[in-house]
Every structure is written in C-alpha cells, then in structure tokens.
Amino acid sequence: MSRFDSRLALLGRDPRFEEKFKEVASPGDLPARVVADFAADYVVHDGAVARRATARRVDPAVGDWVALNGNSIDSVLERRTVFSRKSAGAQTREQILASNIDVAFVLAAATDVNVRRIERYLVIAWQSGAVPVIVLTKADVADEPEAMRIELESVAAGAPVIVTSALTGQGIDEITIALQPARTGVLLGPSGAGKSTLINAILGTEVMRTREVHRSGEGRHVTSHRQLVQLPGGGMIIDTPGLREAQLWEGEDALAGVFDDIEALALRCRFTDCSHVTEPECAIKAALADGTVETGRFQSYRKLQRELRAVAAKSDARIRSEDRKRWKLISKANRSRVRP
Numbered sequence: 001m002s003r004f005d006s007r008l009a010l011l012g013r014d015p016r017f018e019e020k021f022k023e024v025a026s027p028g029d030l031p032a033r034v035v036a037d038f039a040a041d042y043v044v045h046d047g048a049v050a051r052r053a054t055a056r057r058v059d060p061a062v063g064d065w066v067a068l069n070g071n072s073i074d075s076v077l078e079r080r081t082v083f084s085r086k087s088a089g090a091q092t093r094e095q096i097l098a099s100n101i102d103v104a105f106v107l108a109a110a111t112d113v114n115v116r117r118i119e120r121y122l123v124i125a126w127q128s129g130a131v132p133v134i135v136l137t138k139a140d141v142a143d144e145p146e147a148m149r150i151e152l153e154s155v156a157a158g159a160p161v162i163v164t165s166a167l168t169g170q171g172i173d174e175i176t177i178a179l180q181p182a183r184t185g186v187l188l189g190p191s192g193a194g195k196s197t198l199i200n201a202i203l204g205t206e207v208m209r210t211r212e213v214h215r216s217g218e219g220r221h222v223t224s225h226r227q228l229v230q231l232p233g234g235g236m237i238i239d240t241p242g243l244r245e246a247q248l249w250e251g252e253d254a255l256a257g258v259f260d261d262i263e264a265l266a267l268r269c270r271f272t273d274c275s276h277v278t279e280p281e282c283a284i285k286a287a288l289a290d291g292t293v294e295t296g297r298f299q300s301y302r303k304l305q306r307e308l309r310a311v312a313a314k315s316d317a318r319i320r321s322e323d324r325k326r327w328k329l330i331s332k333a334n335r336s337r338v339r340p
Contacts, residue, residue, distance in 0.1 A: 007047030008033075012100065012184045012236060017065050017077060024075035029067040034060045035228040044068060062226040062238055063099040063184060081129040083186060098186045098226060098238050103178055104130040105237075106159075107189030107198070108152065110142035115155045116300045121188050122157065122258045123304055130186070132159040133178065137194035140165040155297070157258050166194065166201035176202055179235025184228070186238040195239050199229055202237065255308070259301045262293060 011033045021031050035050060036043035042060055044053045046068065055073040060066055061082075067075040083097040083104070104125035108118055118134065125132035134152050139145040145163050152161045164171030175198075179185050187195040200206050228238045255263070262284065266274065270281035276298075279285075287293040 010182055010230070010234070011045060011047060012102075012182050013065075014080070016080075020077040021065070021067060024077060025067040026069065026074060029069050029074055032066055032068040033228070034062050034064045034066060034073075037062050037226045039225070042073065044073065059096075061096040061099050062228050063101060063186075065100065083124065083128045083130075083188075097240055100184060101128060101130045101186045101238070102183040103185040104128060104132045105135045105175070105185055105187050106132055107135050107137055107187055107193040107195060109189075109193045110136055110138045110145060110148055112190075112192075113148050113151065115151060116296065117190065118152065119155055119258055119297075119300050120304065122155070122159065123255060124188065126258060134159055134161045135171070135175070135187075135198070136161065136163045137198060138165065139163045139170060140167045155258075157260055164198065164201075166197045169201065172198075172201050176231060176233050176235065179231060179237065181234040182236075184236045184238065187240060199237060199239055202231060203229070204232070255301065255305060259297075262298060262301050265293065 008031060013031075017031070025031075030046055032044040032046040032053075034042050035045050037060070041052055041054050043050050044066065045051075051071060053068060053071045053073050058066075058073060058076045060073055060076050064079065065077040066073045067077070079099040081101050082099050083101060084094050106118060106121040106125055108114070113136070122132055122134075134156050136142075136145065136148055136152060139148075142148055149161050149163050162171045162174045164175070166172075175185075187193075187198065189195060226238060226240050228236050230236050265283045265287055266276070268283035269276070269279070271279050274282050274284075276282050276284040284293065284298065288295055288298060
C-alpha cells in the first residue's frame with residue numbers, strides 16, 4: 001500500500017504529493033502534515049496520530065507536507081499554494097503564514113467593515129493561488145447585513161460573499177460545504193474578526209478559545225499560533241493570529257485579480273506608461289471625474305502597488321536602478337521649472 005493511504009487523504013493528501021515525497025524523503029521517512037506551529041516546535045499528523053516534532057534544517061509552516069523521521073522534520077515538500085506577507089518590522093523578509101490552501105476566507109466583522117482592508121486581504125489571497133471568499137461575521141449584531149453584503153460585493157472582484165452568524169448559525173453550512181470533502185481553508189482577517197468563534201460554530205463545540213465582544217463592539221484577539229483543525233464533515237480550516245501588519249509580499253500580478261476594473265481602464269489611457277496624474281486622455285482620470293471609479297478605491301490600488309514595488313525593489317537591482325533613473329528625471333524636470 002502507498003505511504004499516502006486513505007487516512008492521509010482525509011488530511012487533504014493529493015496524488016501529486018506522493019511524487020514530491022519521493023523526491024525529498026530518506027529511507028525510513030514517513031509523510032505527515034504540519035497542523036500547528038508553536039515557533040519552538042510543531043504538531044504533525046501522519047494520518048493516524050498527532051505528535052510533537054522539531055525541525056532543524058528546514059522552516060515548516062502550517063499546512064506543509066513534510067518528510068518525518070521519528071519526531072524530526074527532515075524535509076518540506078514543494079508547496080502548491082503559499083500565504084506570505086512581509087514580516088513585521090523594518091527588515092524585508094518573507095513570512096509564510098500557511099501553505100497548500102484551497103480556499104482563503106477573508107473575514108470582515110459586521111462591527112467593523114473596512115473595504116480598504118478587505119482589498120488588502122484579497123490581494124494576499126490572490127497572491128497565494130487559493131480561491132478567495134469574503135465572509136461577513138457577526139451578522140446578528142448588524143442593523144443592515146444585506147447592505148453590508150452589497151458593499152463587500154462591490155470590492156469582491158467576483159469572489160462570493162457569505163453572511164454568517166455564529167450565534168444563529170447563518171451561513172455556517174455554506175462554509176462547511178466549500179471545504180468538503182477534504183479541502184483546506186484559511187481564515188484571514190484582523191484581530192477580533194471572529195475567526196476562532198467561527199471555527200467553534202463550524203465544529204459545534206468550543207475548541208478554539210475566544211473572548212466576548214467588548215462593549216465598544218470590537219472583538220478581542222486570542223489566537224497566538226497557527227493551527228489546522230479537521231472538521232467532522234470533512235475538510236480542514238486554519239486559524240491564524242490576527243494580522244496587525246498585513247503587509248504584502250511579492251506578486252504585483254495579484255492586483256489584477258482585485259482591481260481588474262482599474263487595470264482595464266489603464267489599458268485605454270493614451271500613454272502606456274501613464275501615471276494617471278497629469279497626462280492628457282487618461283481613462284482613469286476620466287473615470288474618477290465622473291464617479292465610475294471611487295477615489296478611495298483608486299488610492300488603495302496605488303498604495304498597494306507602491307508597497308509591492310518597494311518589496312520587489314529590495315531584492316531586484318534592476319528595479320532599484322529604474323527607480324533611481326526615474327527620480328533623477330523628475331528632479332531634473334523640477335529644476336528646469338524653477339530656473340529663471
């Protein structure tokens with residue numbers, strides 16, 4: 001029987017992983033999936049039992065398939081999808097949040113719907129290669145949840161929007177169906193968006209620790225580590241700590257998935273390198289003027305675009321050189337304007 005038996009299939013095993021396992025495994029290694037990350041060590045599941053494991057030469061993430069030798073993680077299999085962000089702080093470094101994800105649930109609490117923040121999380125989802133789904137949580141405390149759903153659909157770029165309430169059970173079945181029979185989902189959202197509460201509602205029991213909503217309407221952040229939870233009806237879901245700094249990593253192409261309307265307009269500008277500021281016959285300027293494109297949405301697009309270029313420039317000498325040349329030209333043009 002294959003090492004990847006039916007028990008591993010319940011953990012999301014895909015036939016491609018069998019070949020990937022053969023590429024990296026040493027004699028005696030067993031396949032397993034990382035289901036929790038505690039920084040100093042990990043919890044892995046081999047299809048039969050979960051156990052603690054350590055890693056010395058590799059840096060696993062929750063969702064990884066690994067080659068396990070006893071209680072030591074020897075190798076990490078090639079990842080199919082990767083959720084990354086720029087690490088918090090000044091240092092430019094990739095932080096992998098989760099891997100091998102099929103569905104990215106972008107959460108927005110009805111007590112704090114911020115479409116600009118949703119756009120940012122959608123870009124992270126598109127960058128990963130997973131299918132994004134927007135989830136409105138705590139609908140039971142909203143006066144007009146349907147209006148909120150419509151607002152979220154305006155920035156969803158075609159991603160479905162699910163309205164949920166852990167209190168009434170609304171929308172819970174839609175999430176569980178999206179993960180069956182053995183798909184993996186991840187919950188993305190800020191602290192207090194209701195991620196742990198949503199998982200408890202799906203499981204029907206108090207597994208993830210939560211706190212009550214503060215009287216201000218804001219949730220309290222509890223999760224301190226990433227964890228993959230198996231669902232009784234099939235499928236898995238990963239809870240992540242609230243991302244206080246959801247900074248983007250490489251992948252400027254992901255903007256097209258979220259801002260396809262703006263990128264389509266840019267193709268109609270007179271100049272291919274239009275900055276959409278002073279150039280004549282700019283389609284985006286015209287759309288902003290007539291209200292076709294919301295000013296806040298365009299500003300969000302430009303901000304995310306600058307962030308992604310800044311990250312890329314840190315590791316790409318060509319981009320850094322292009323930026324220096326561009327700023328030299330701008331400086332020269334400015335000096336020409338003020339010269340008597």
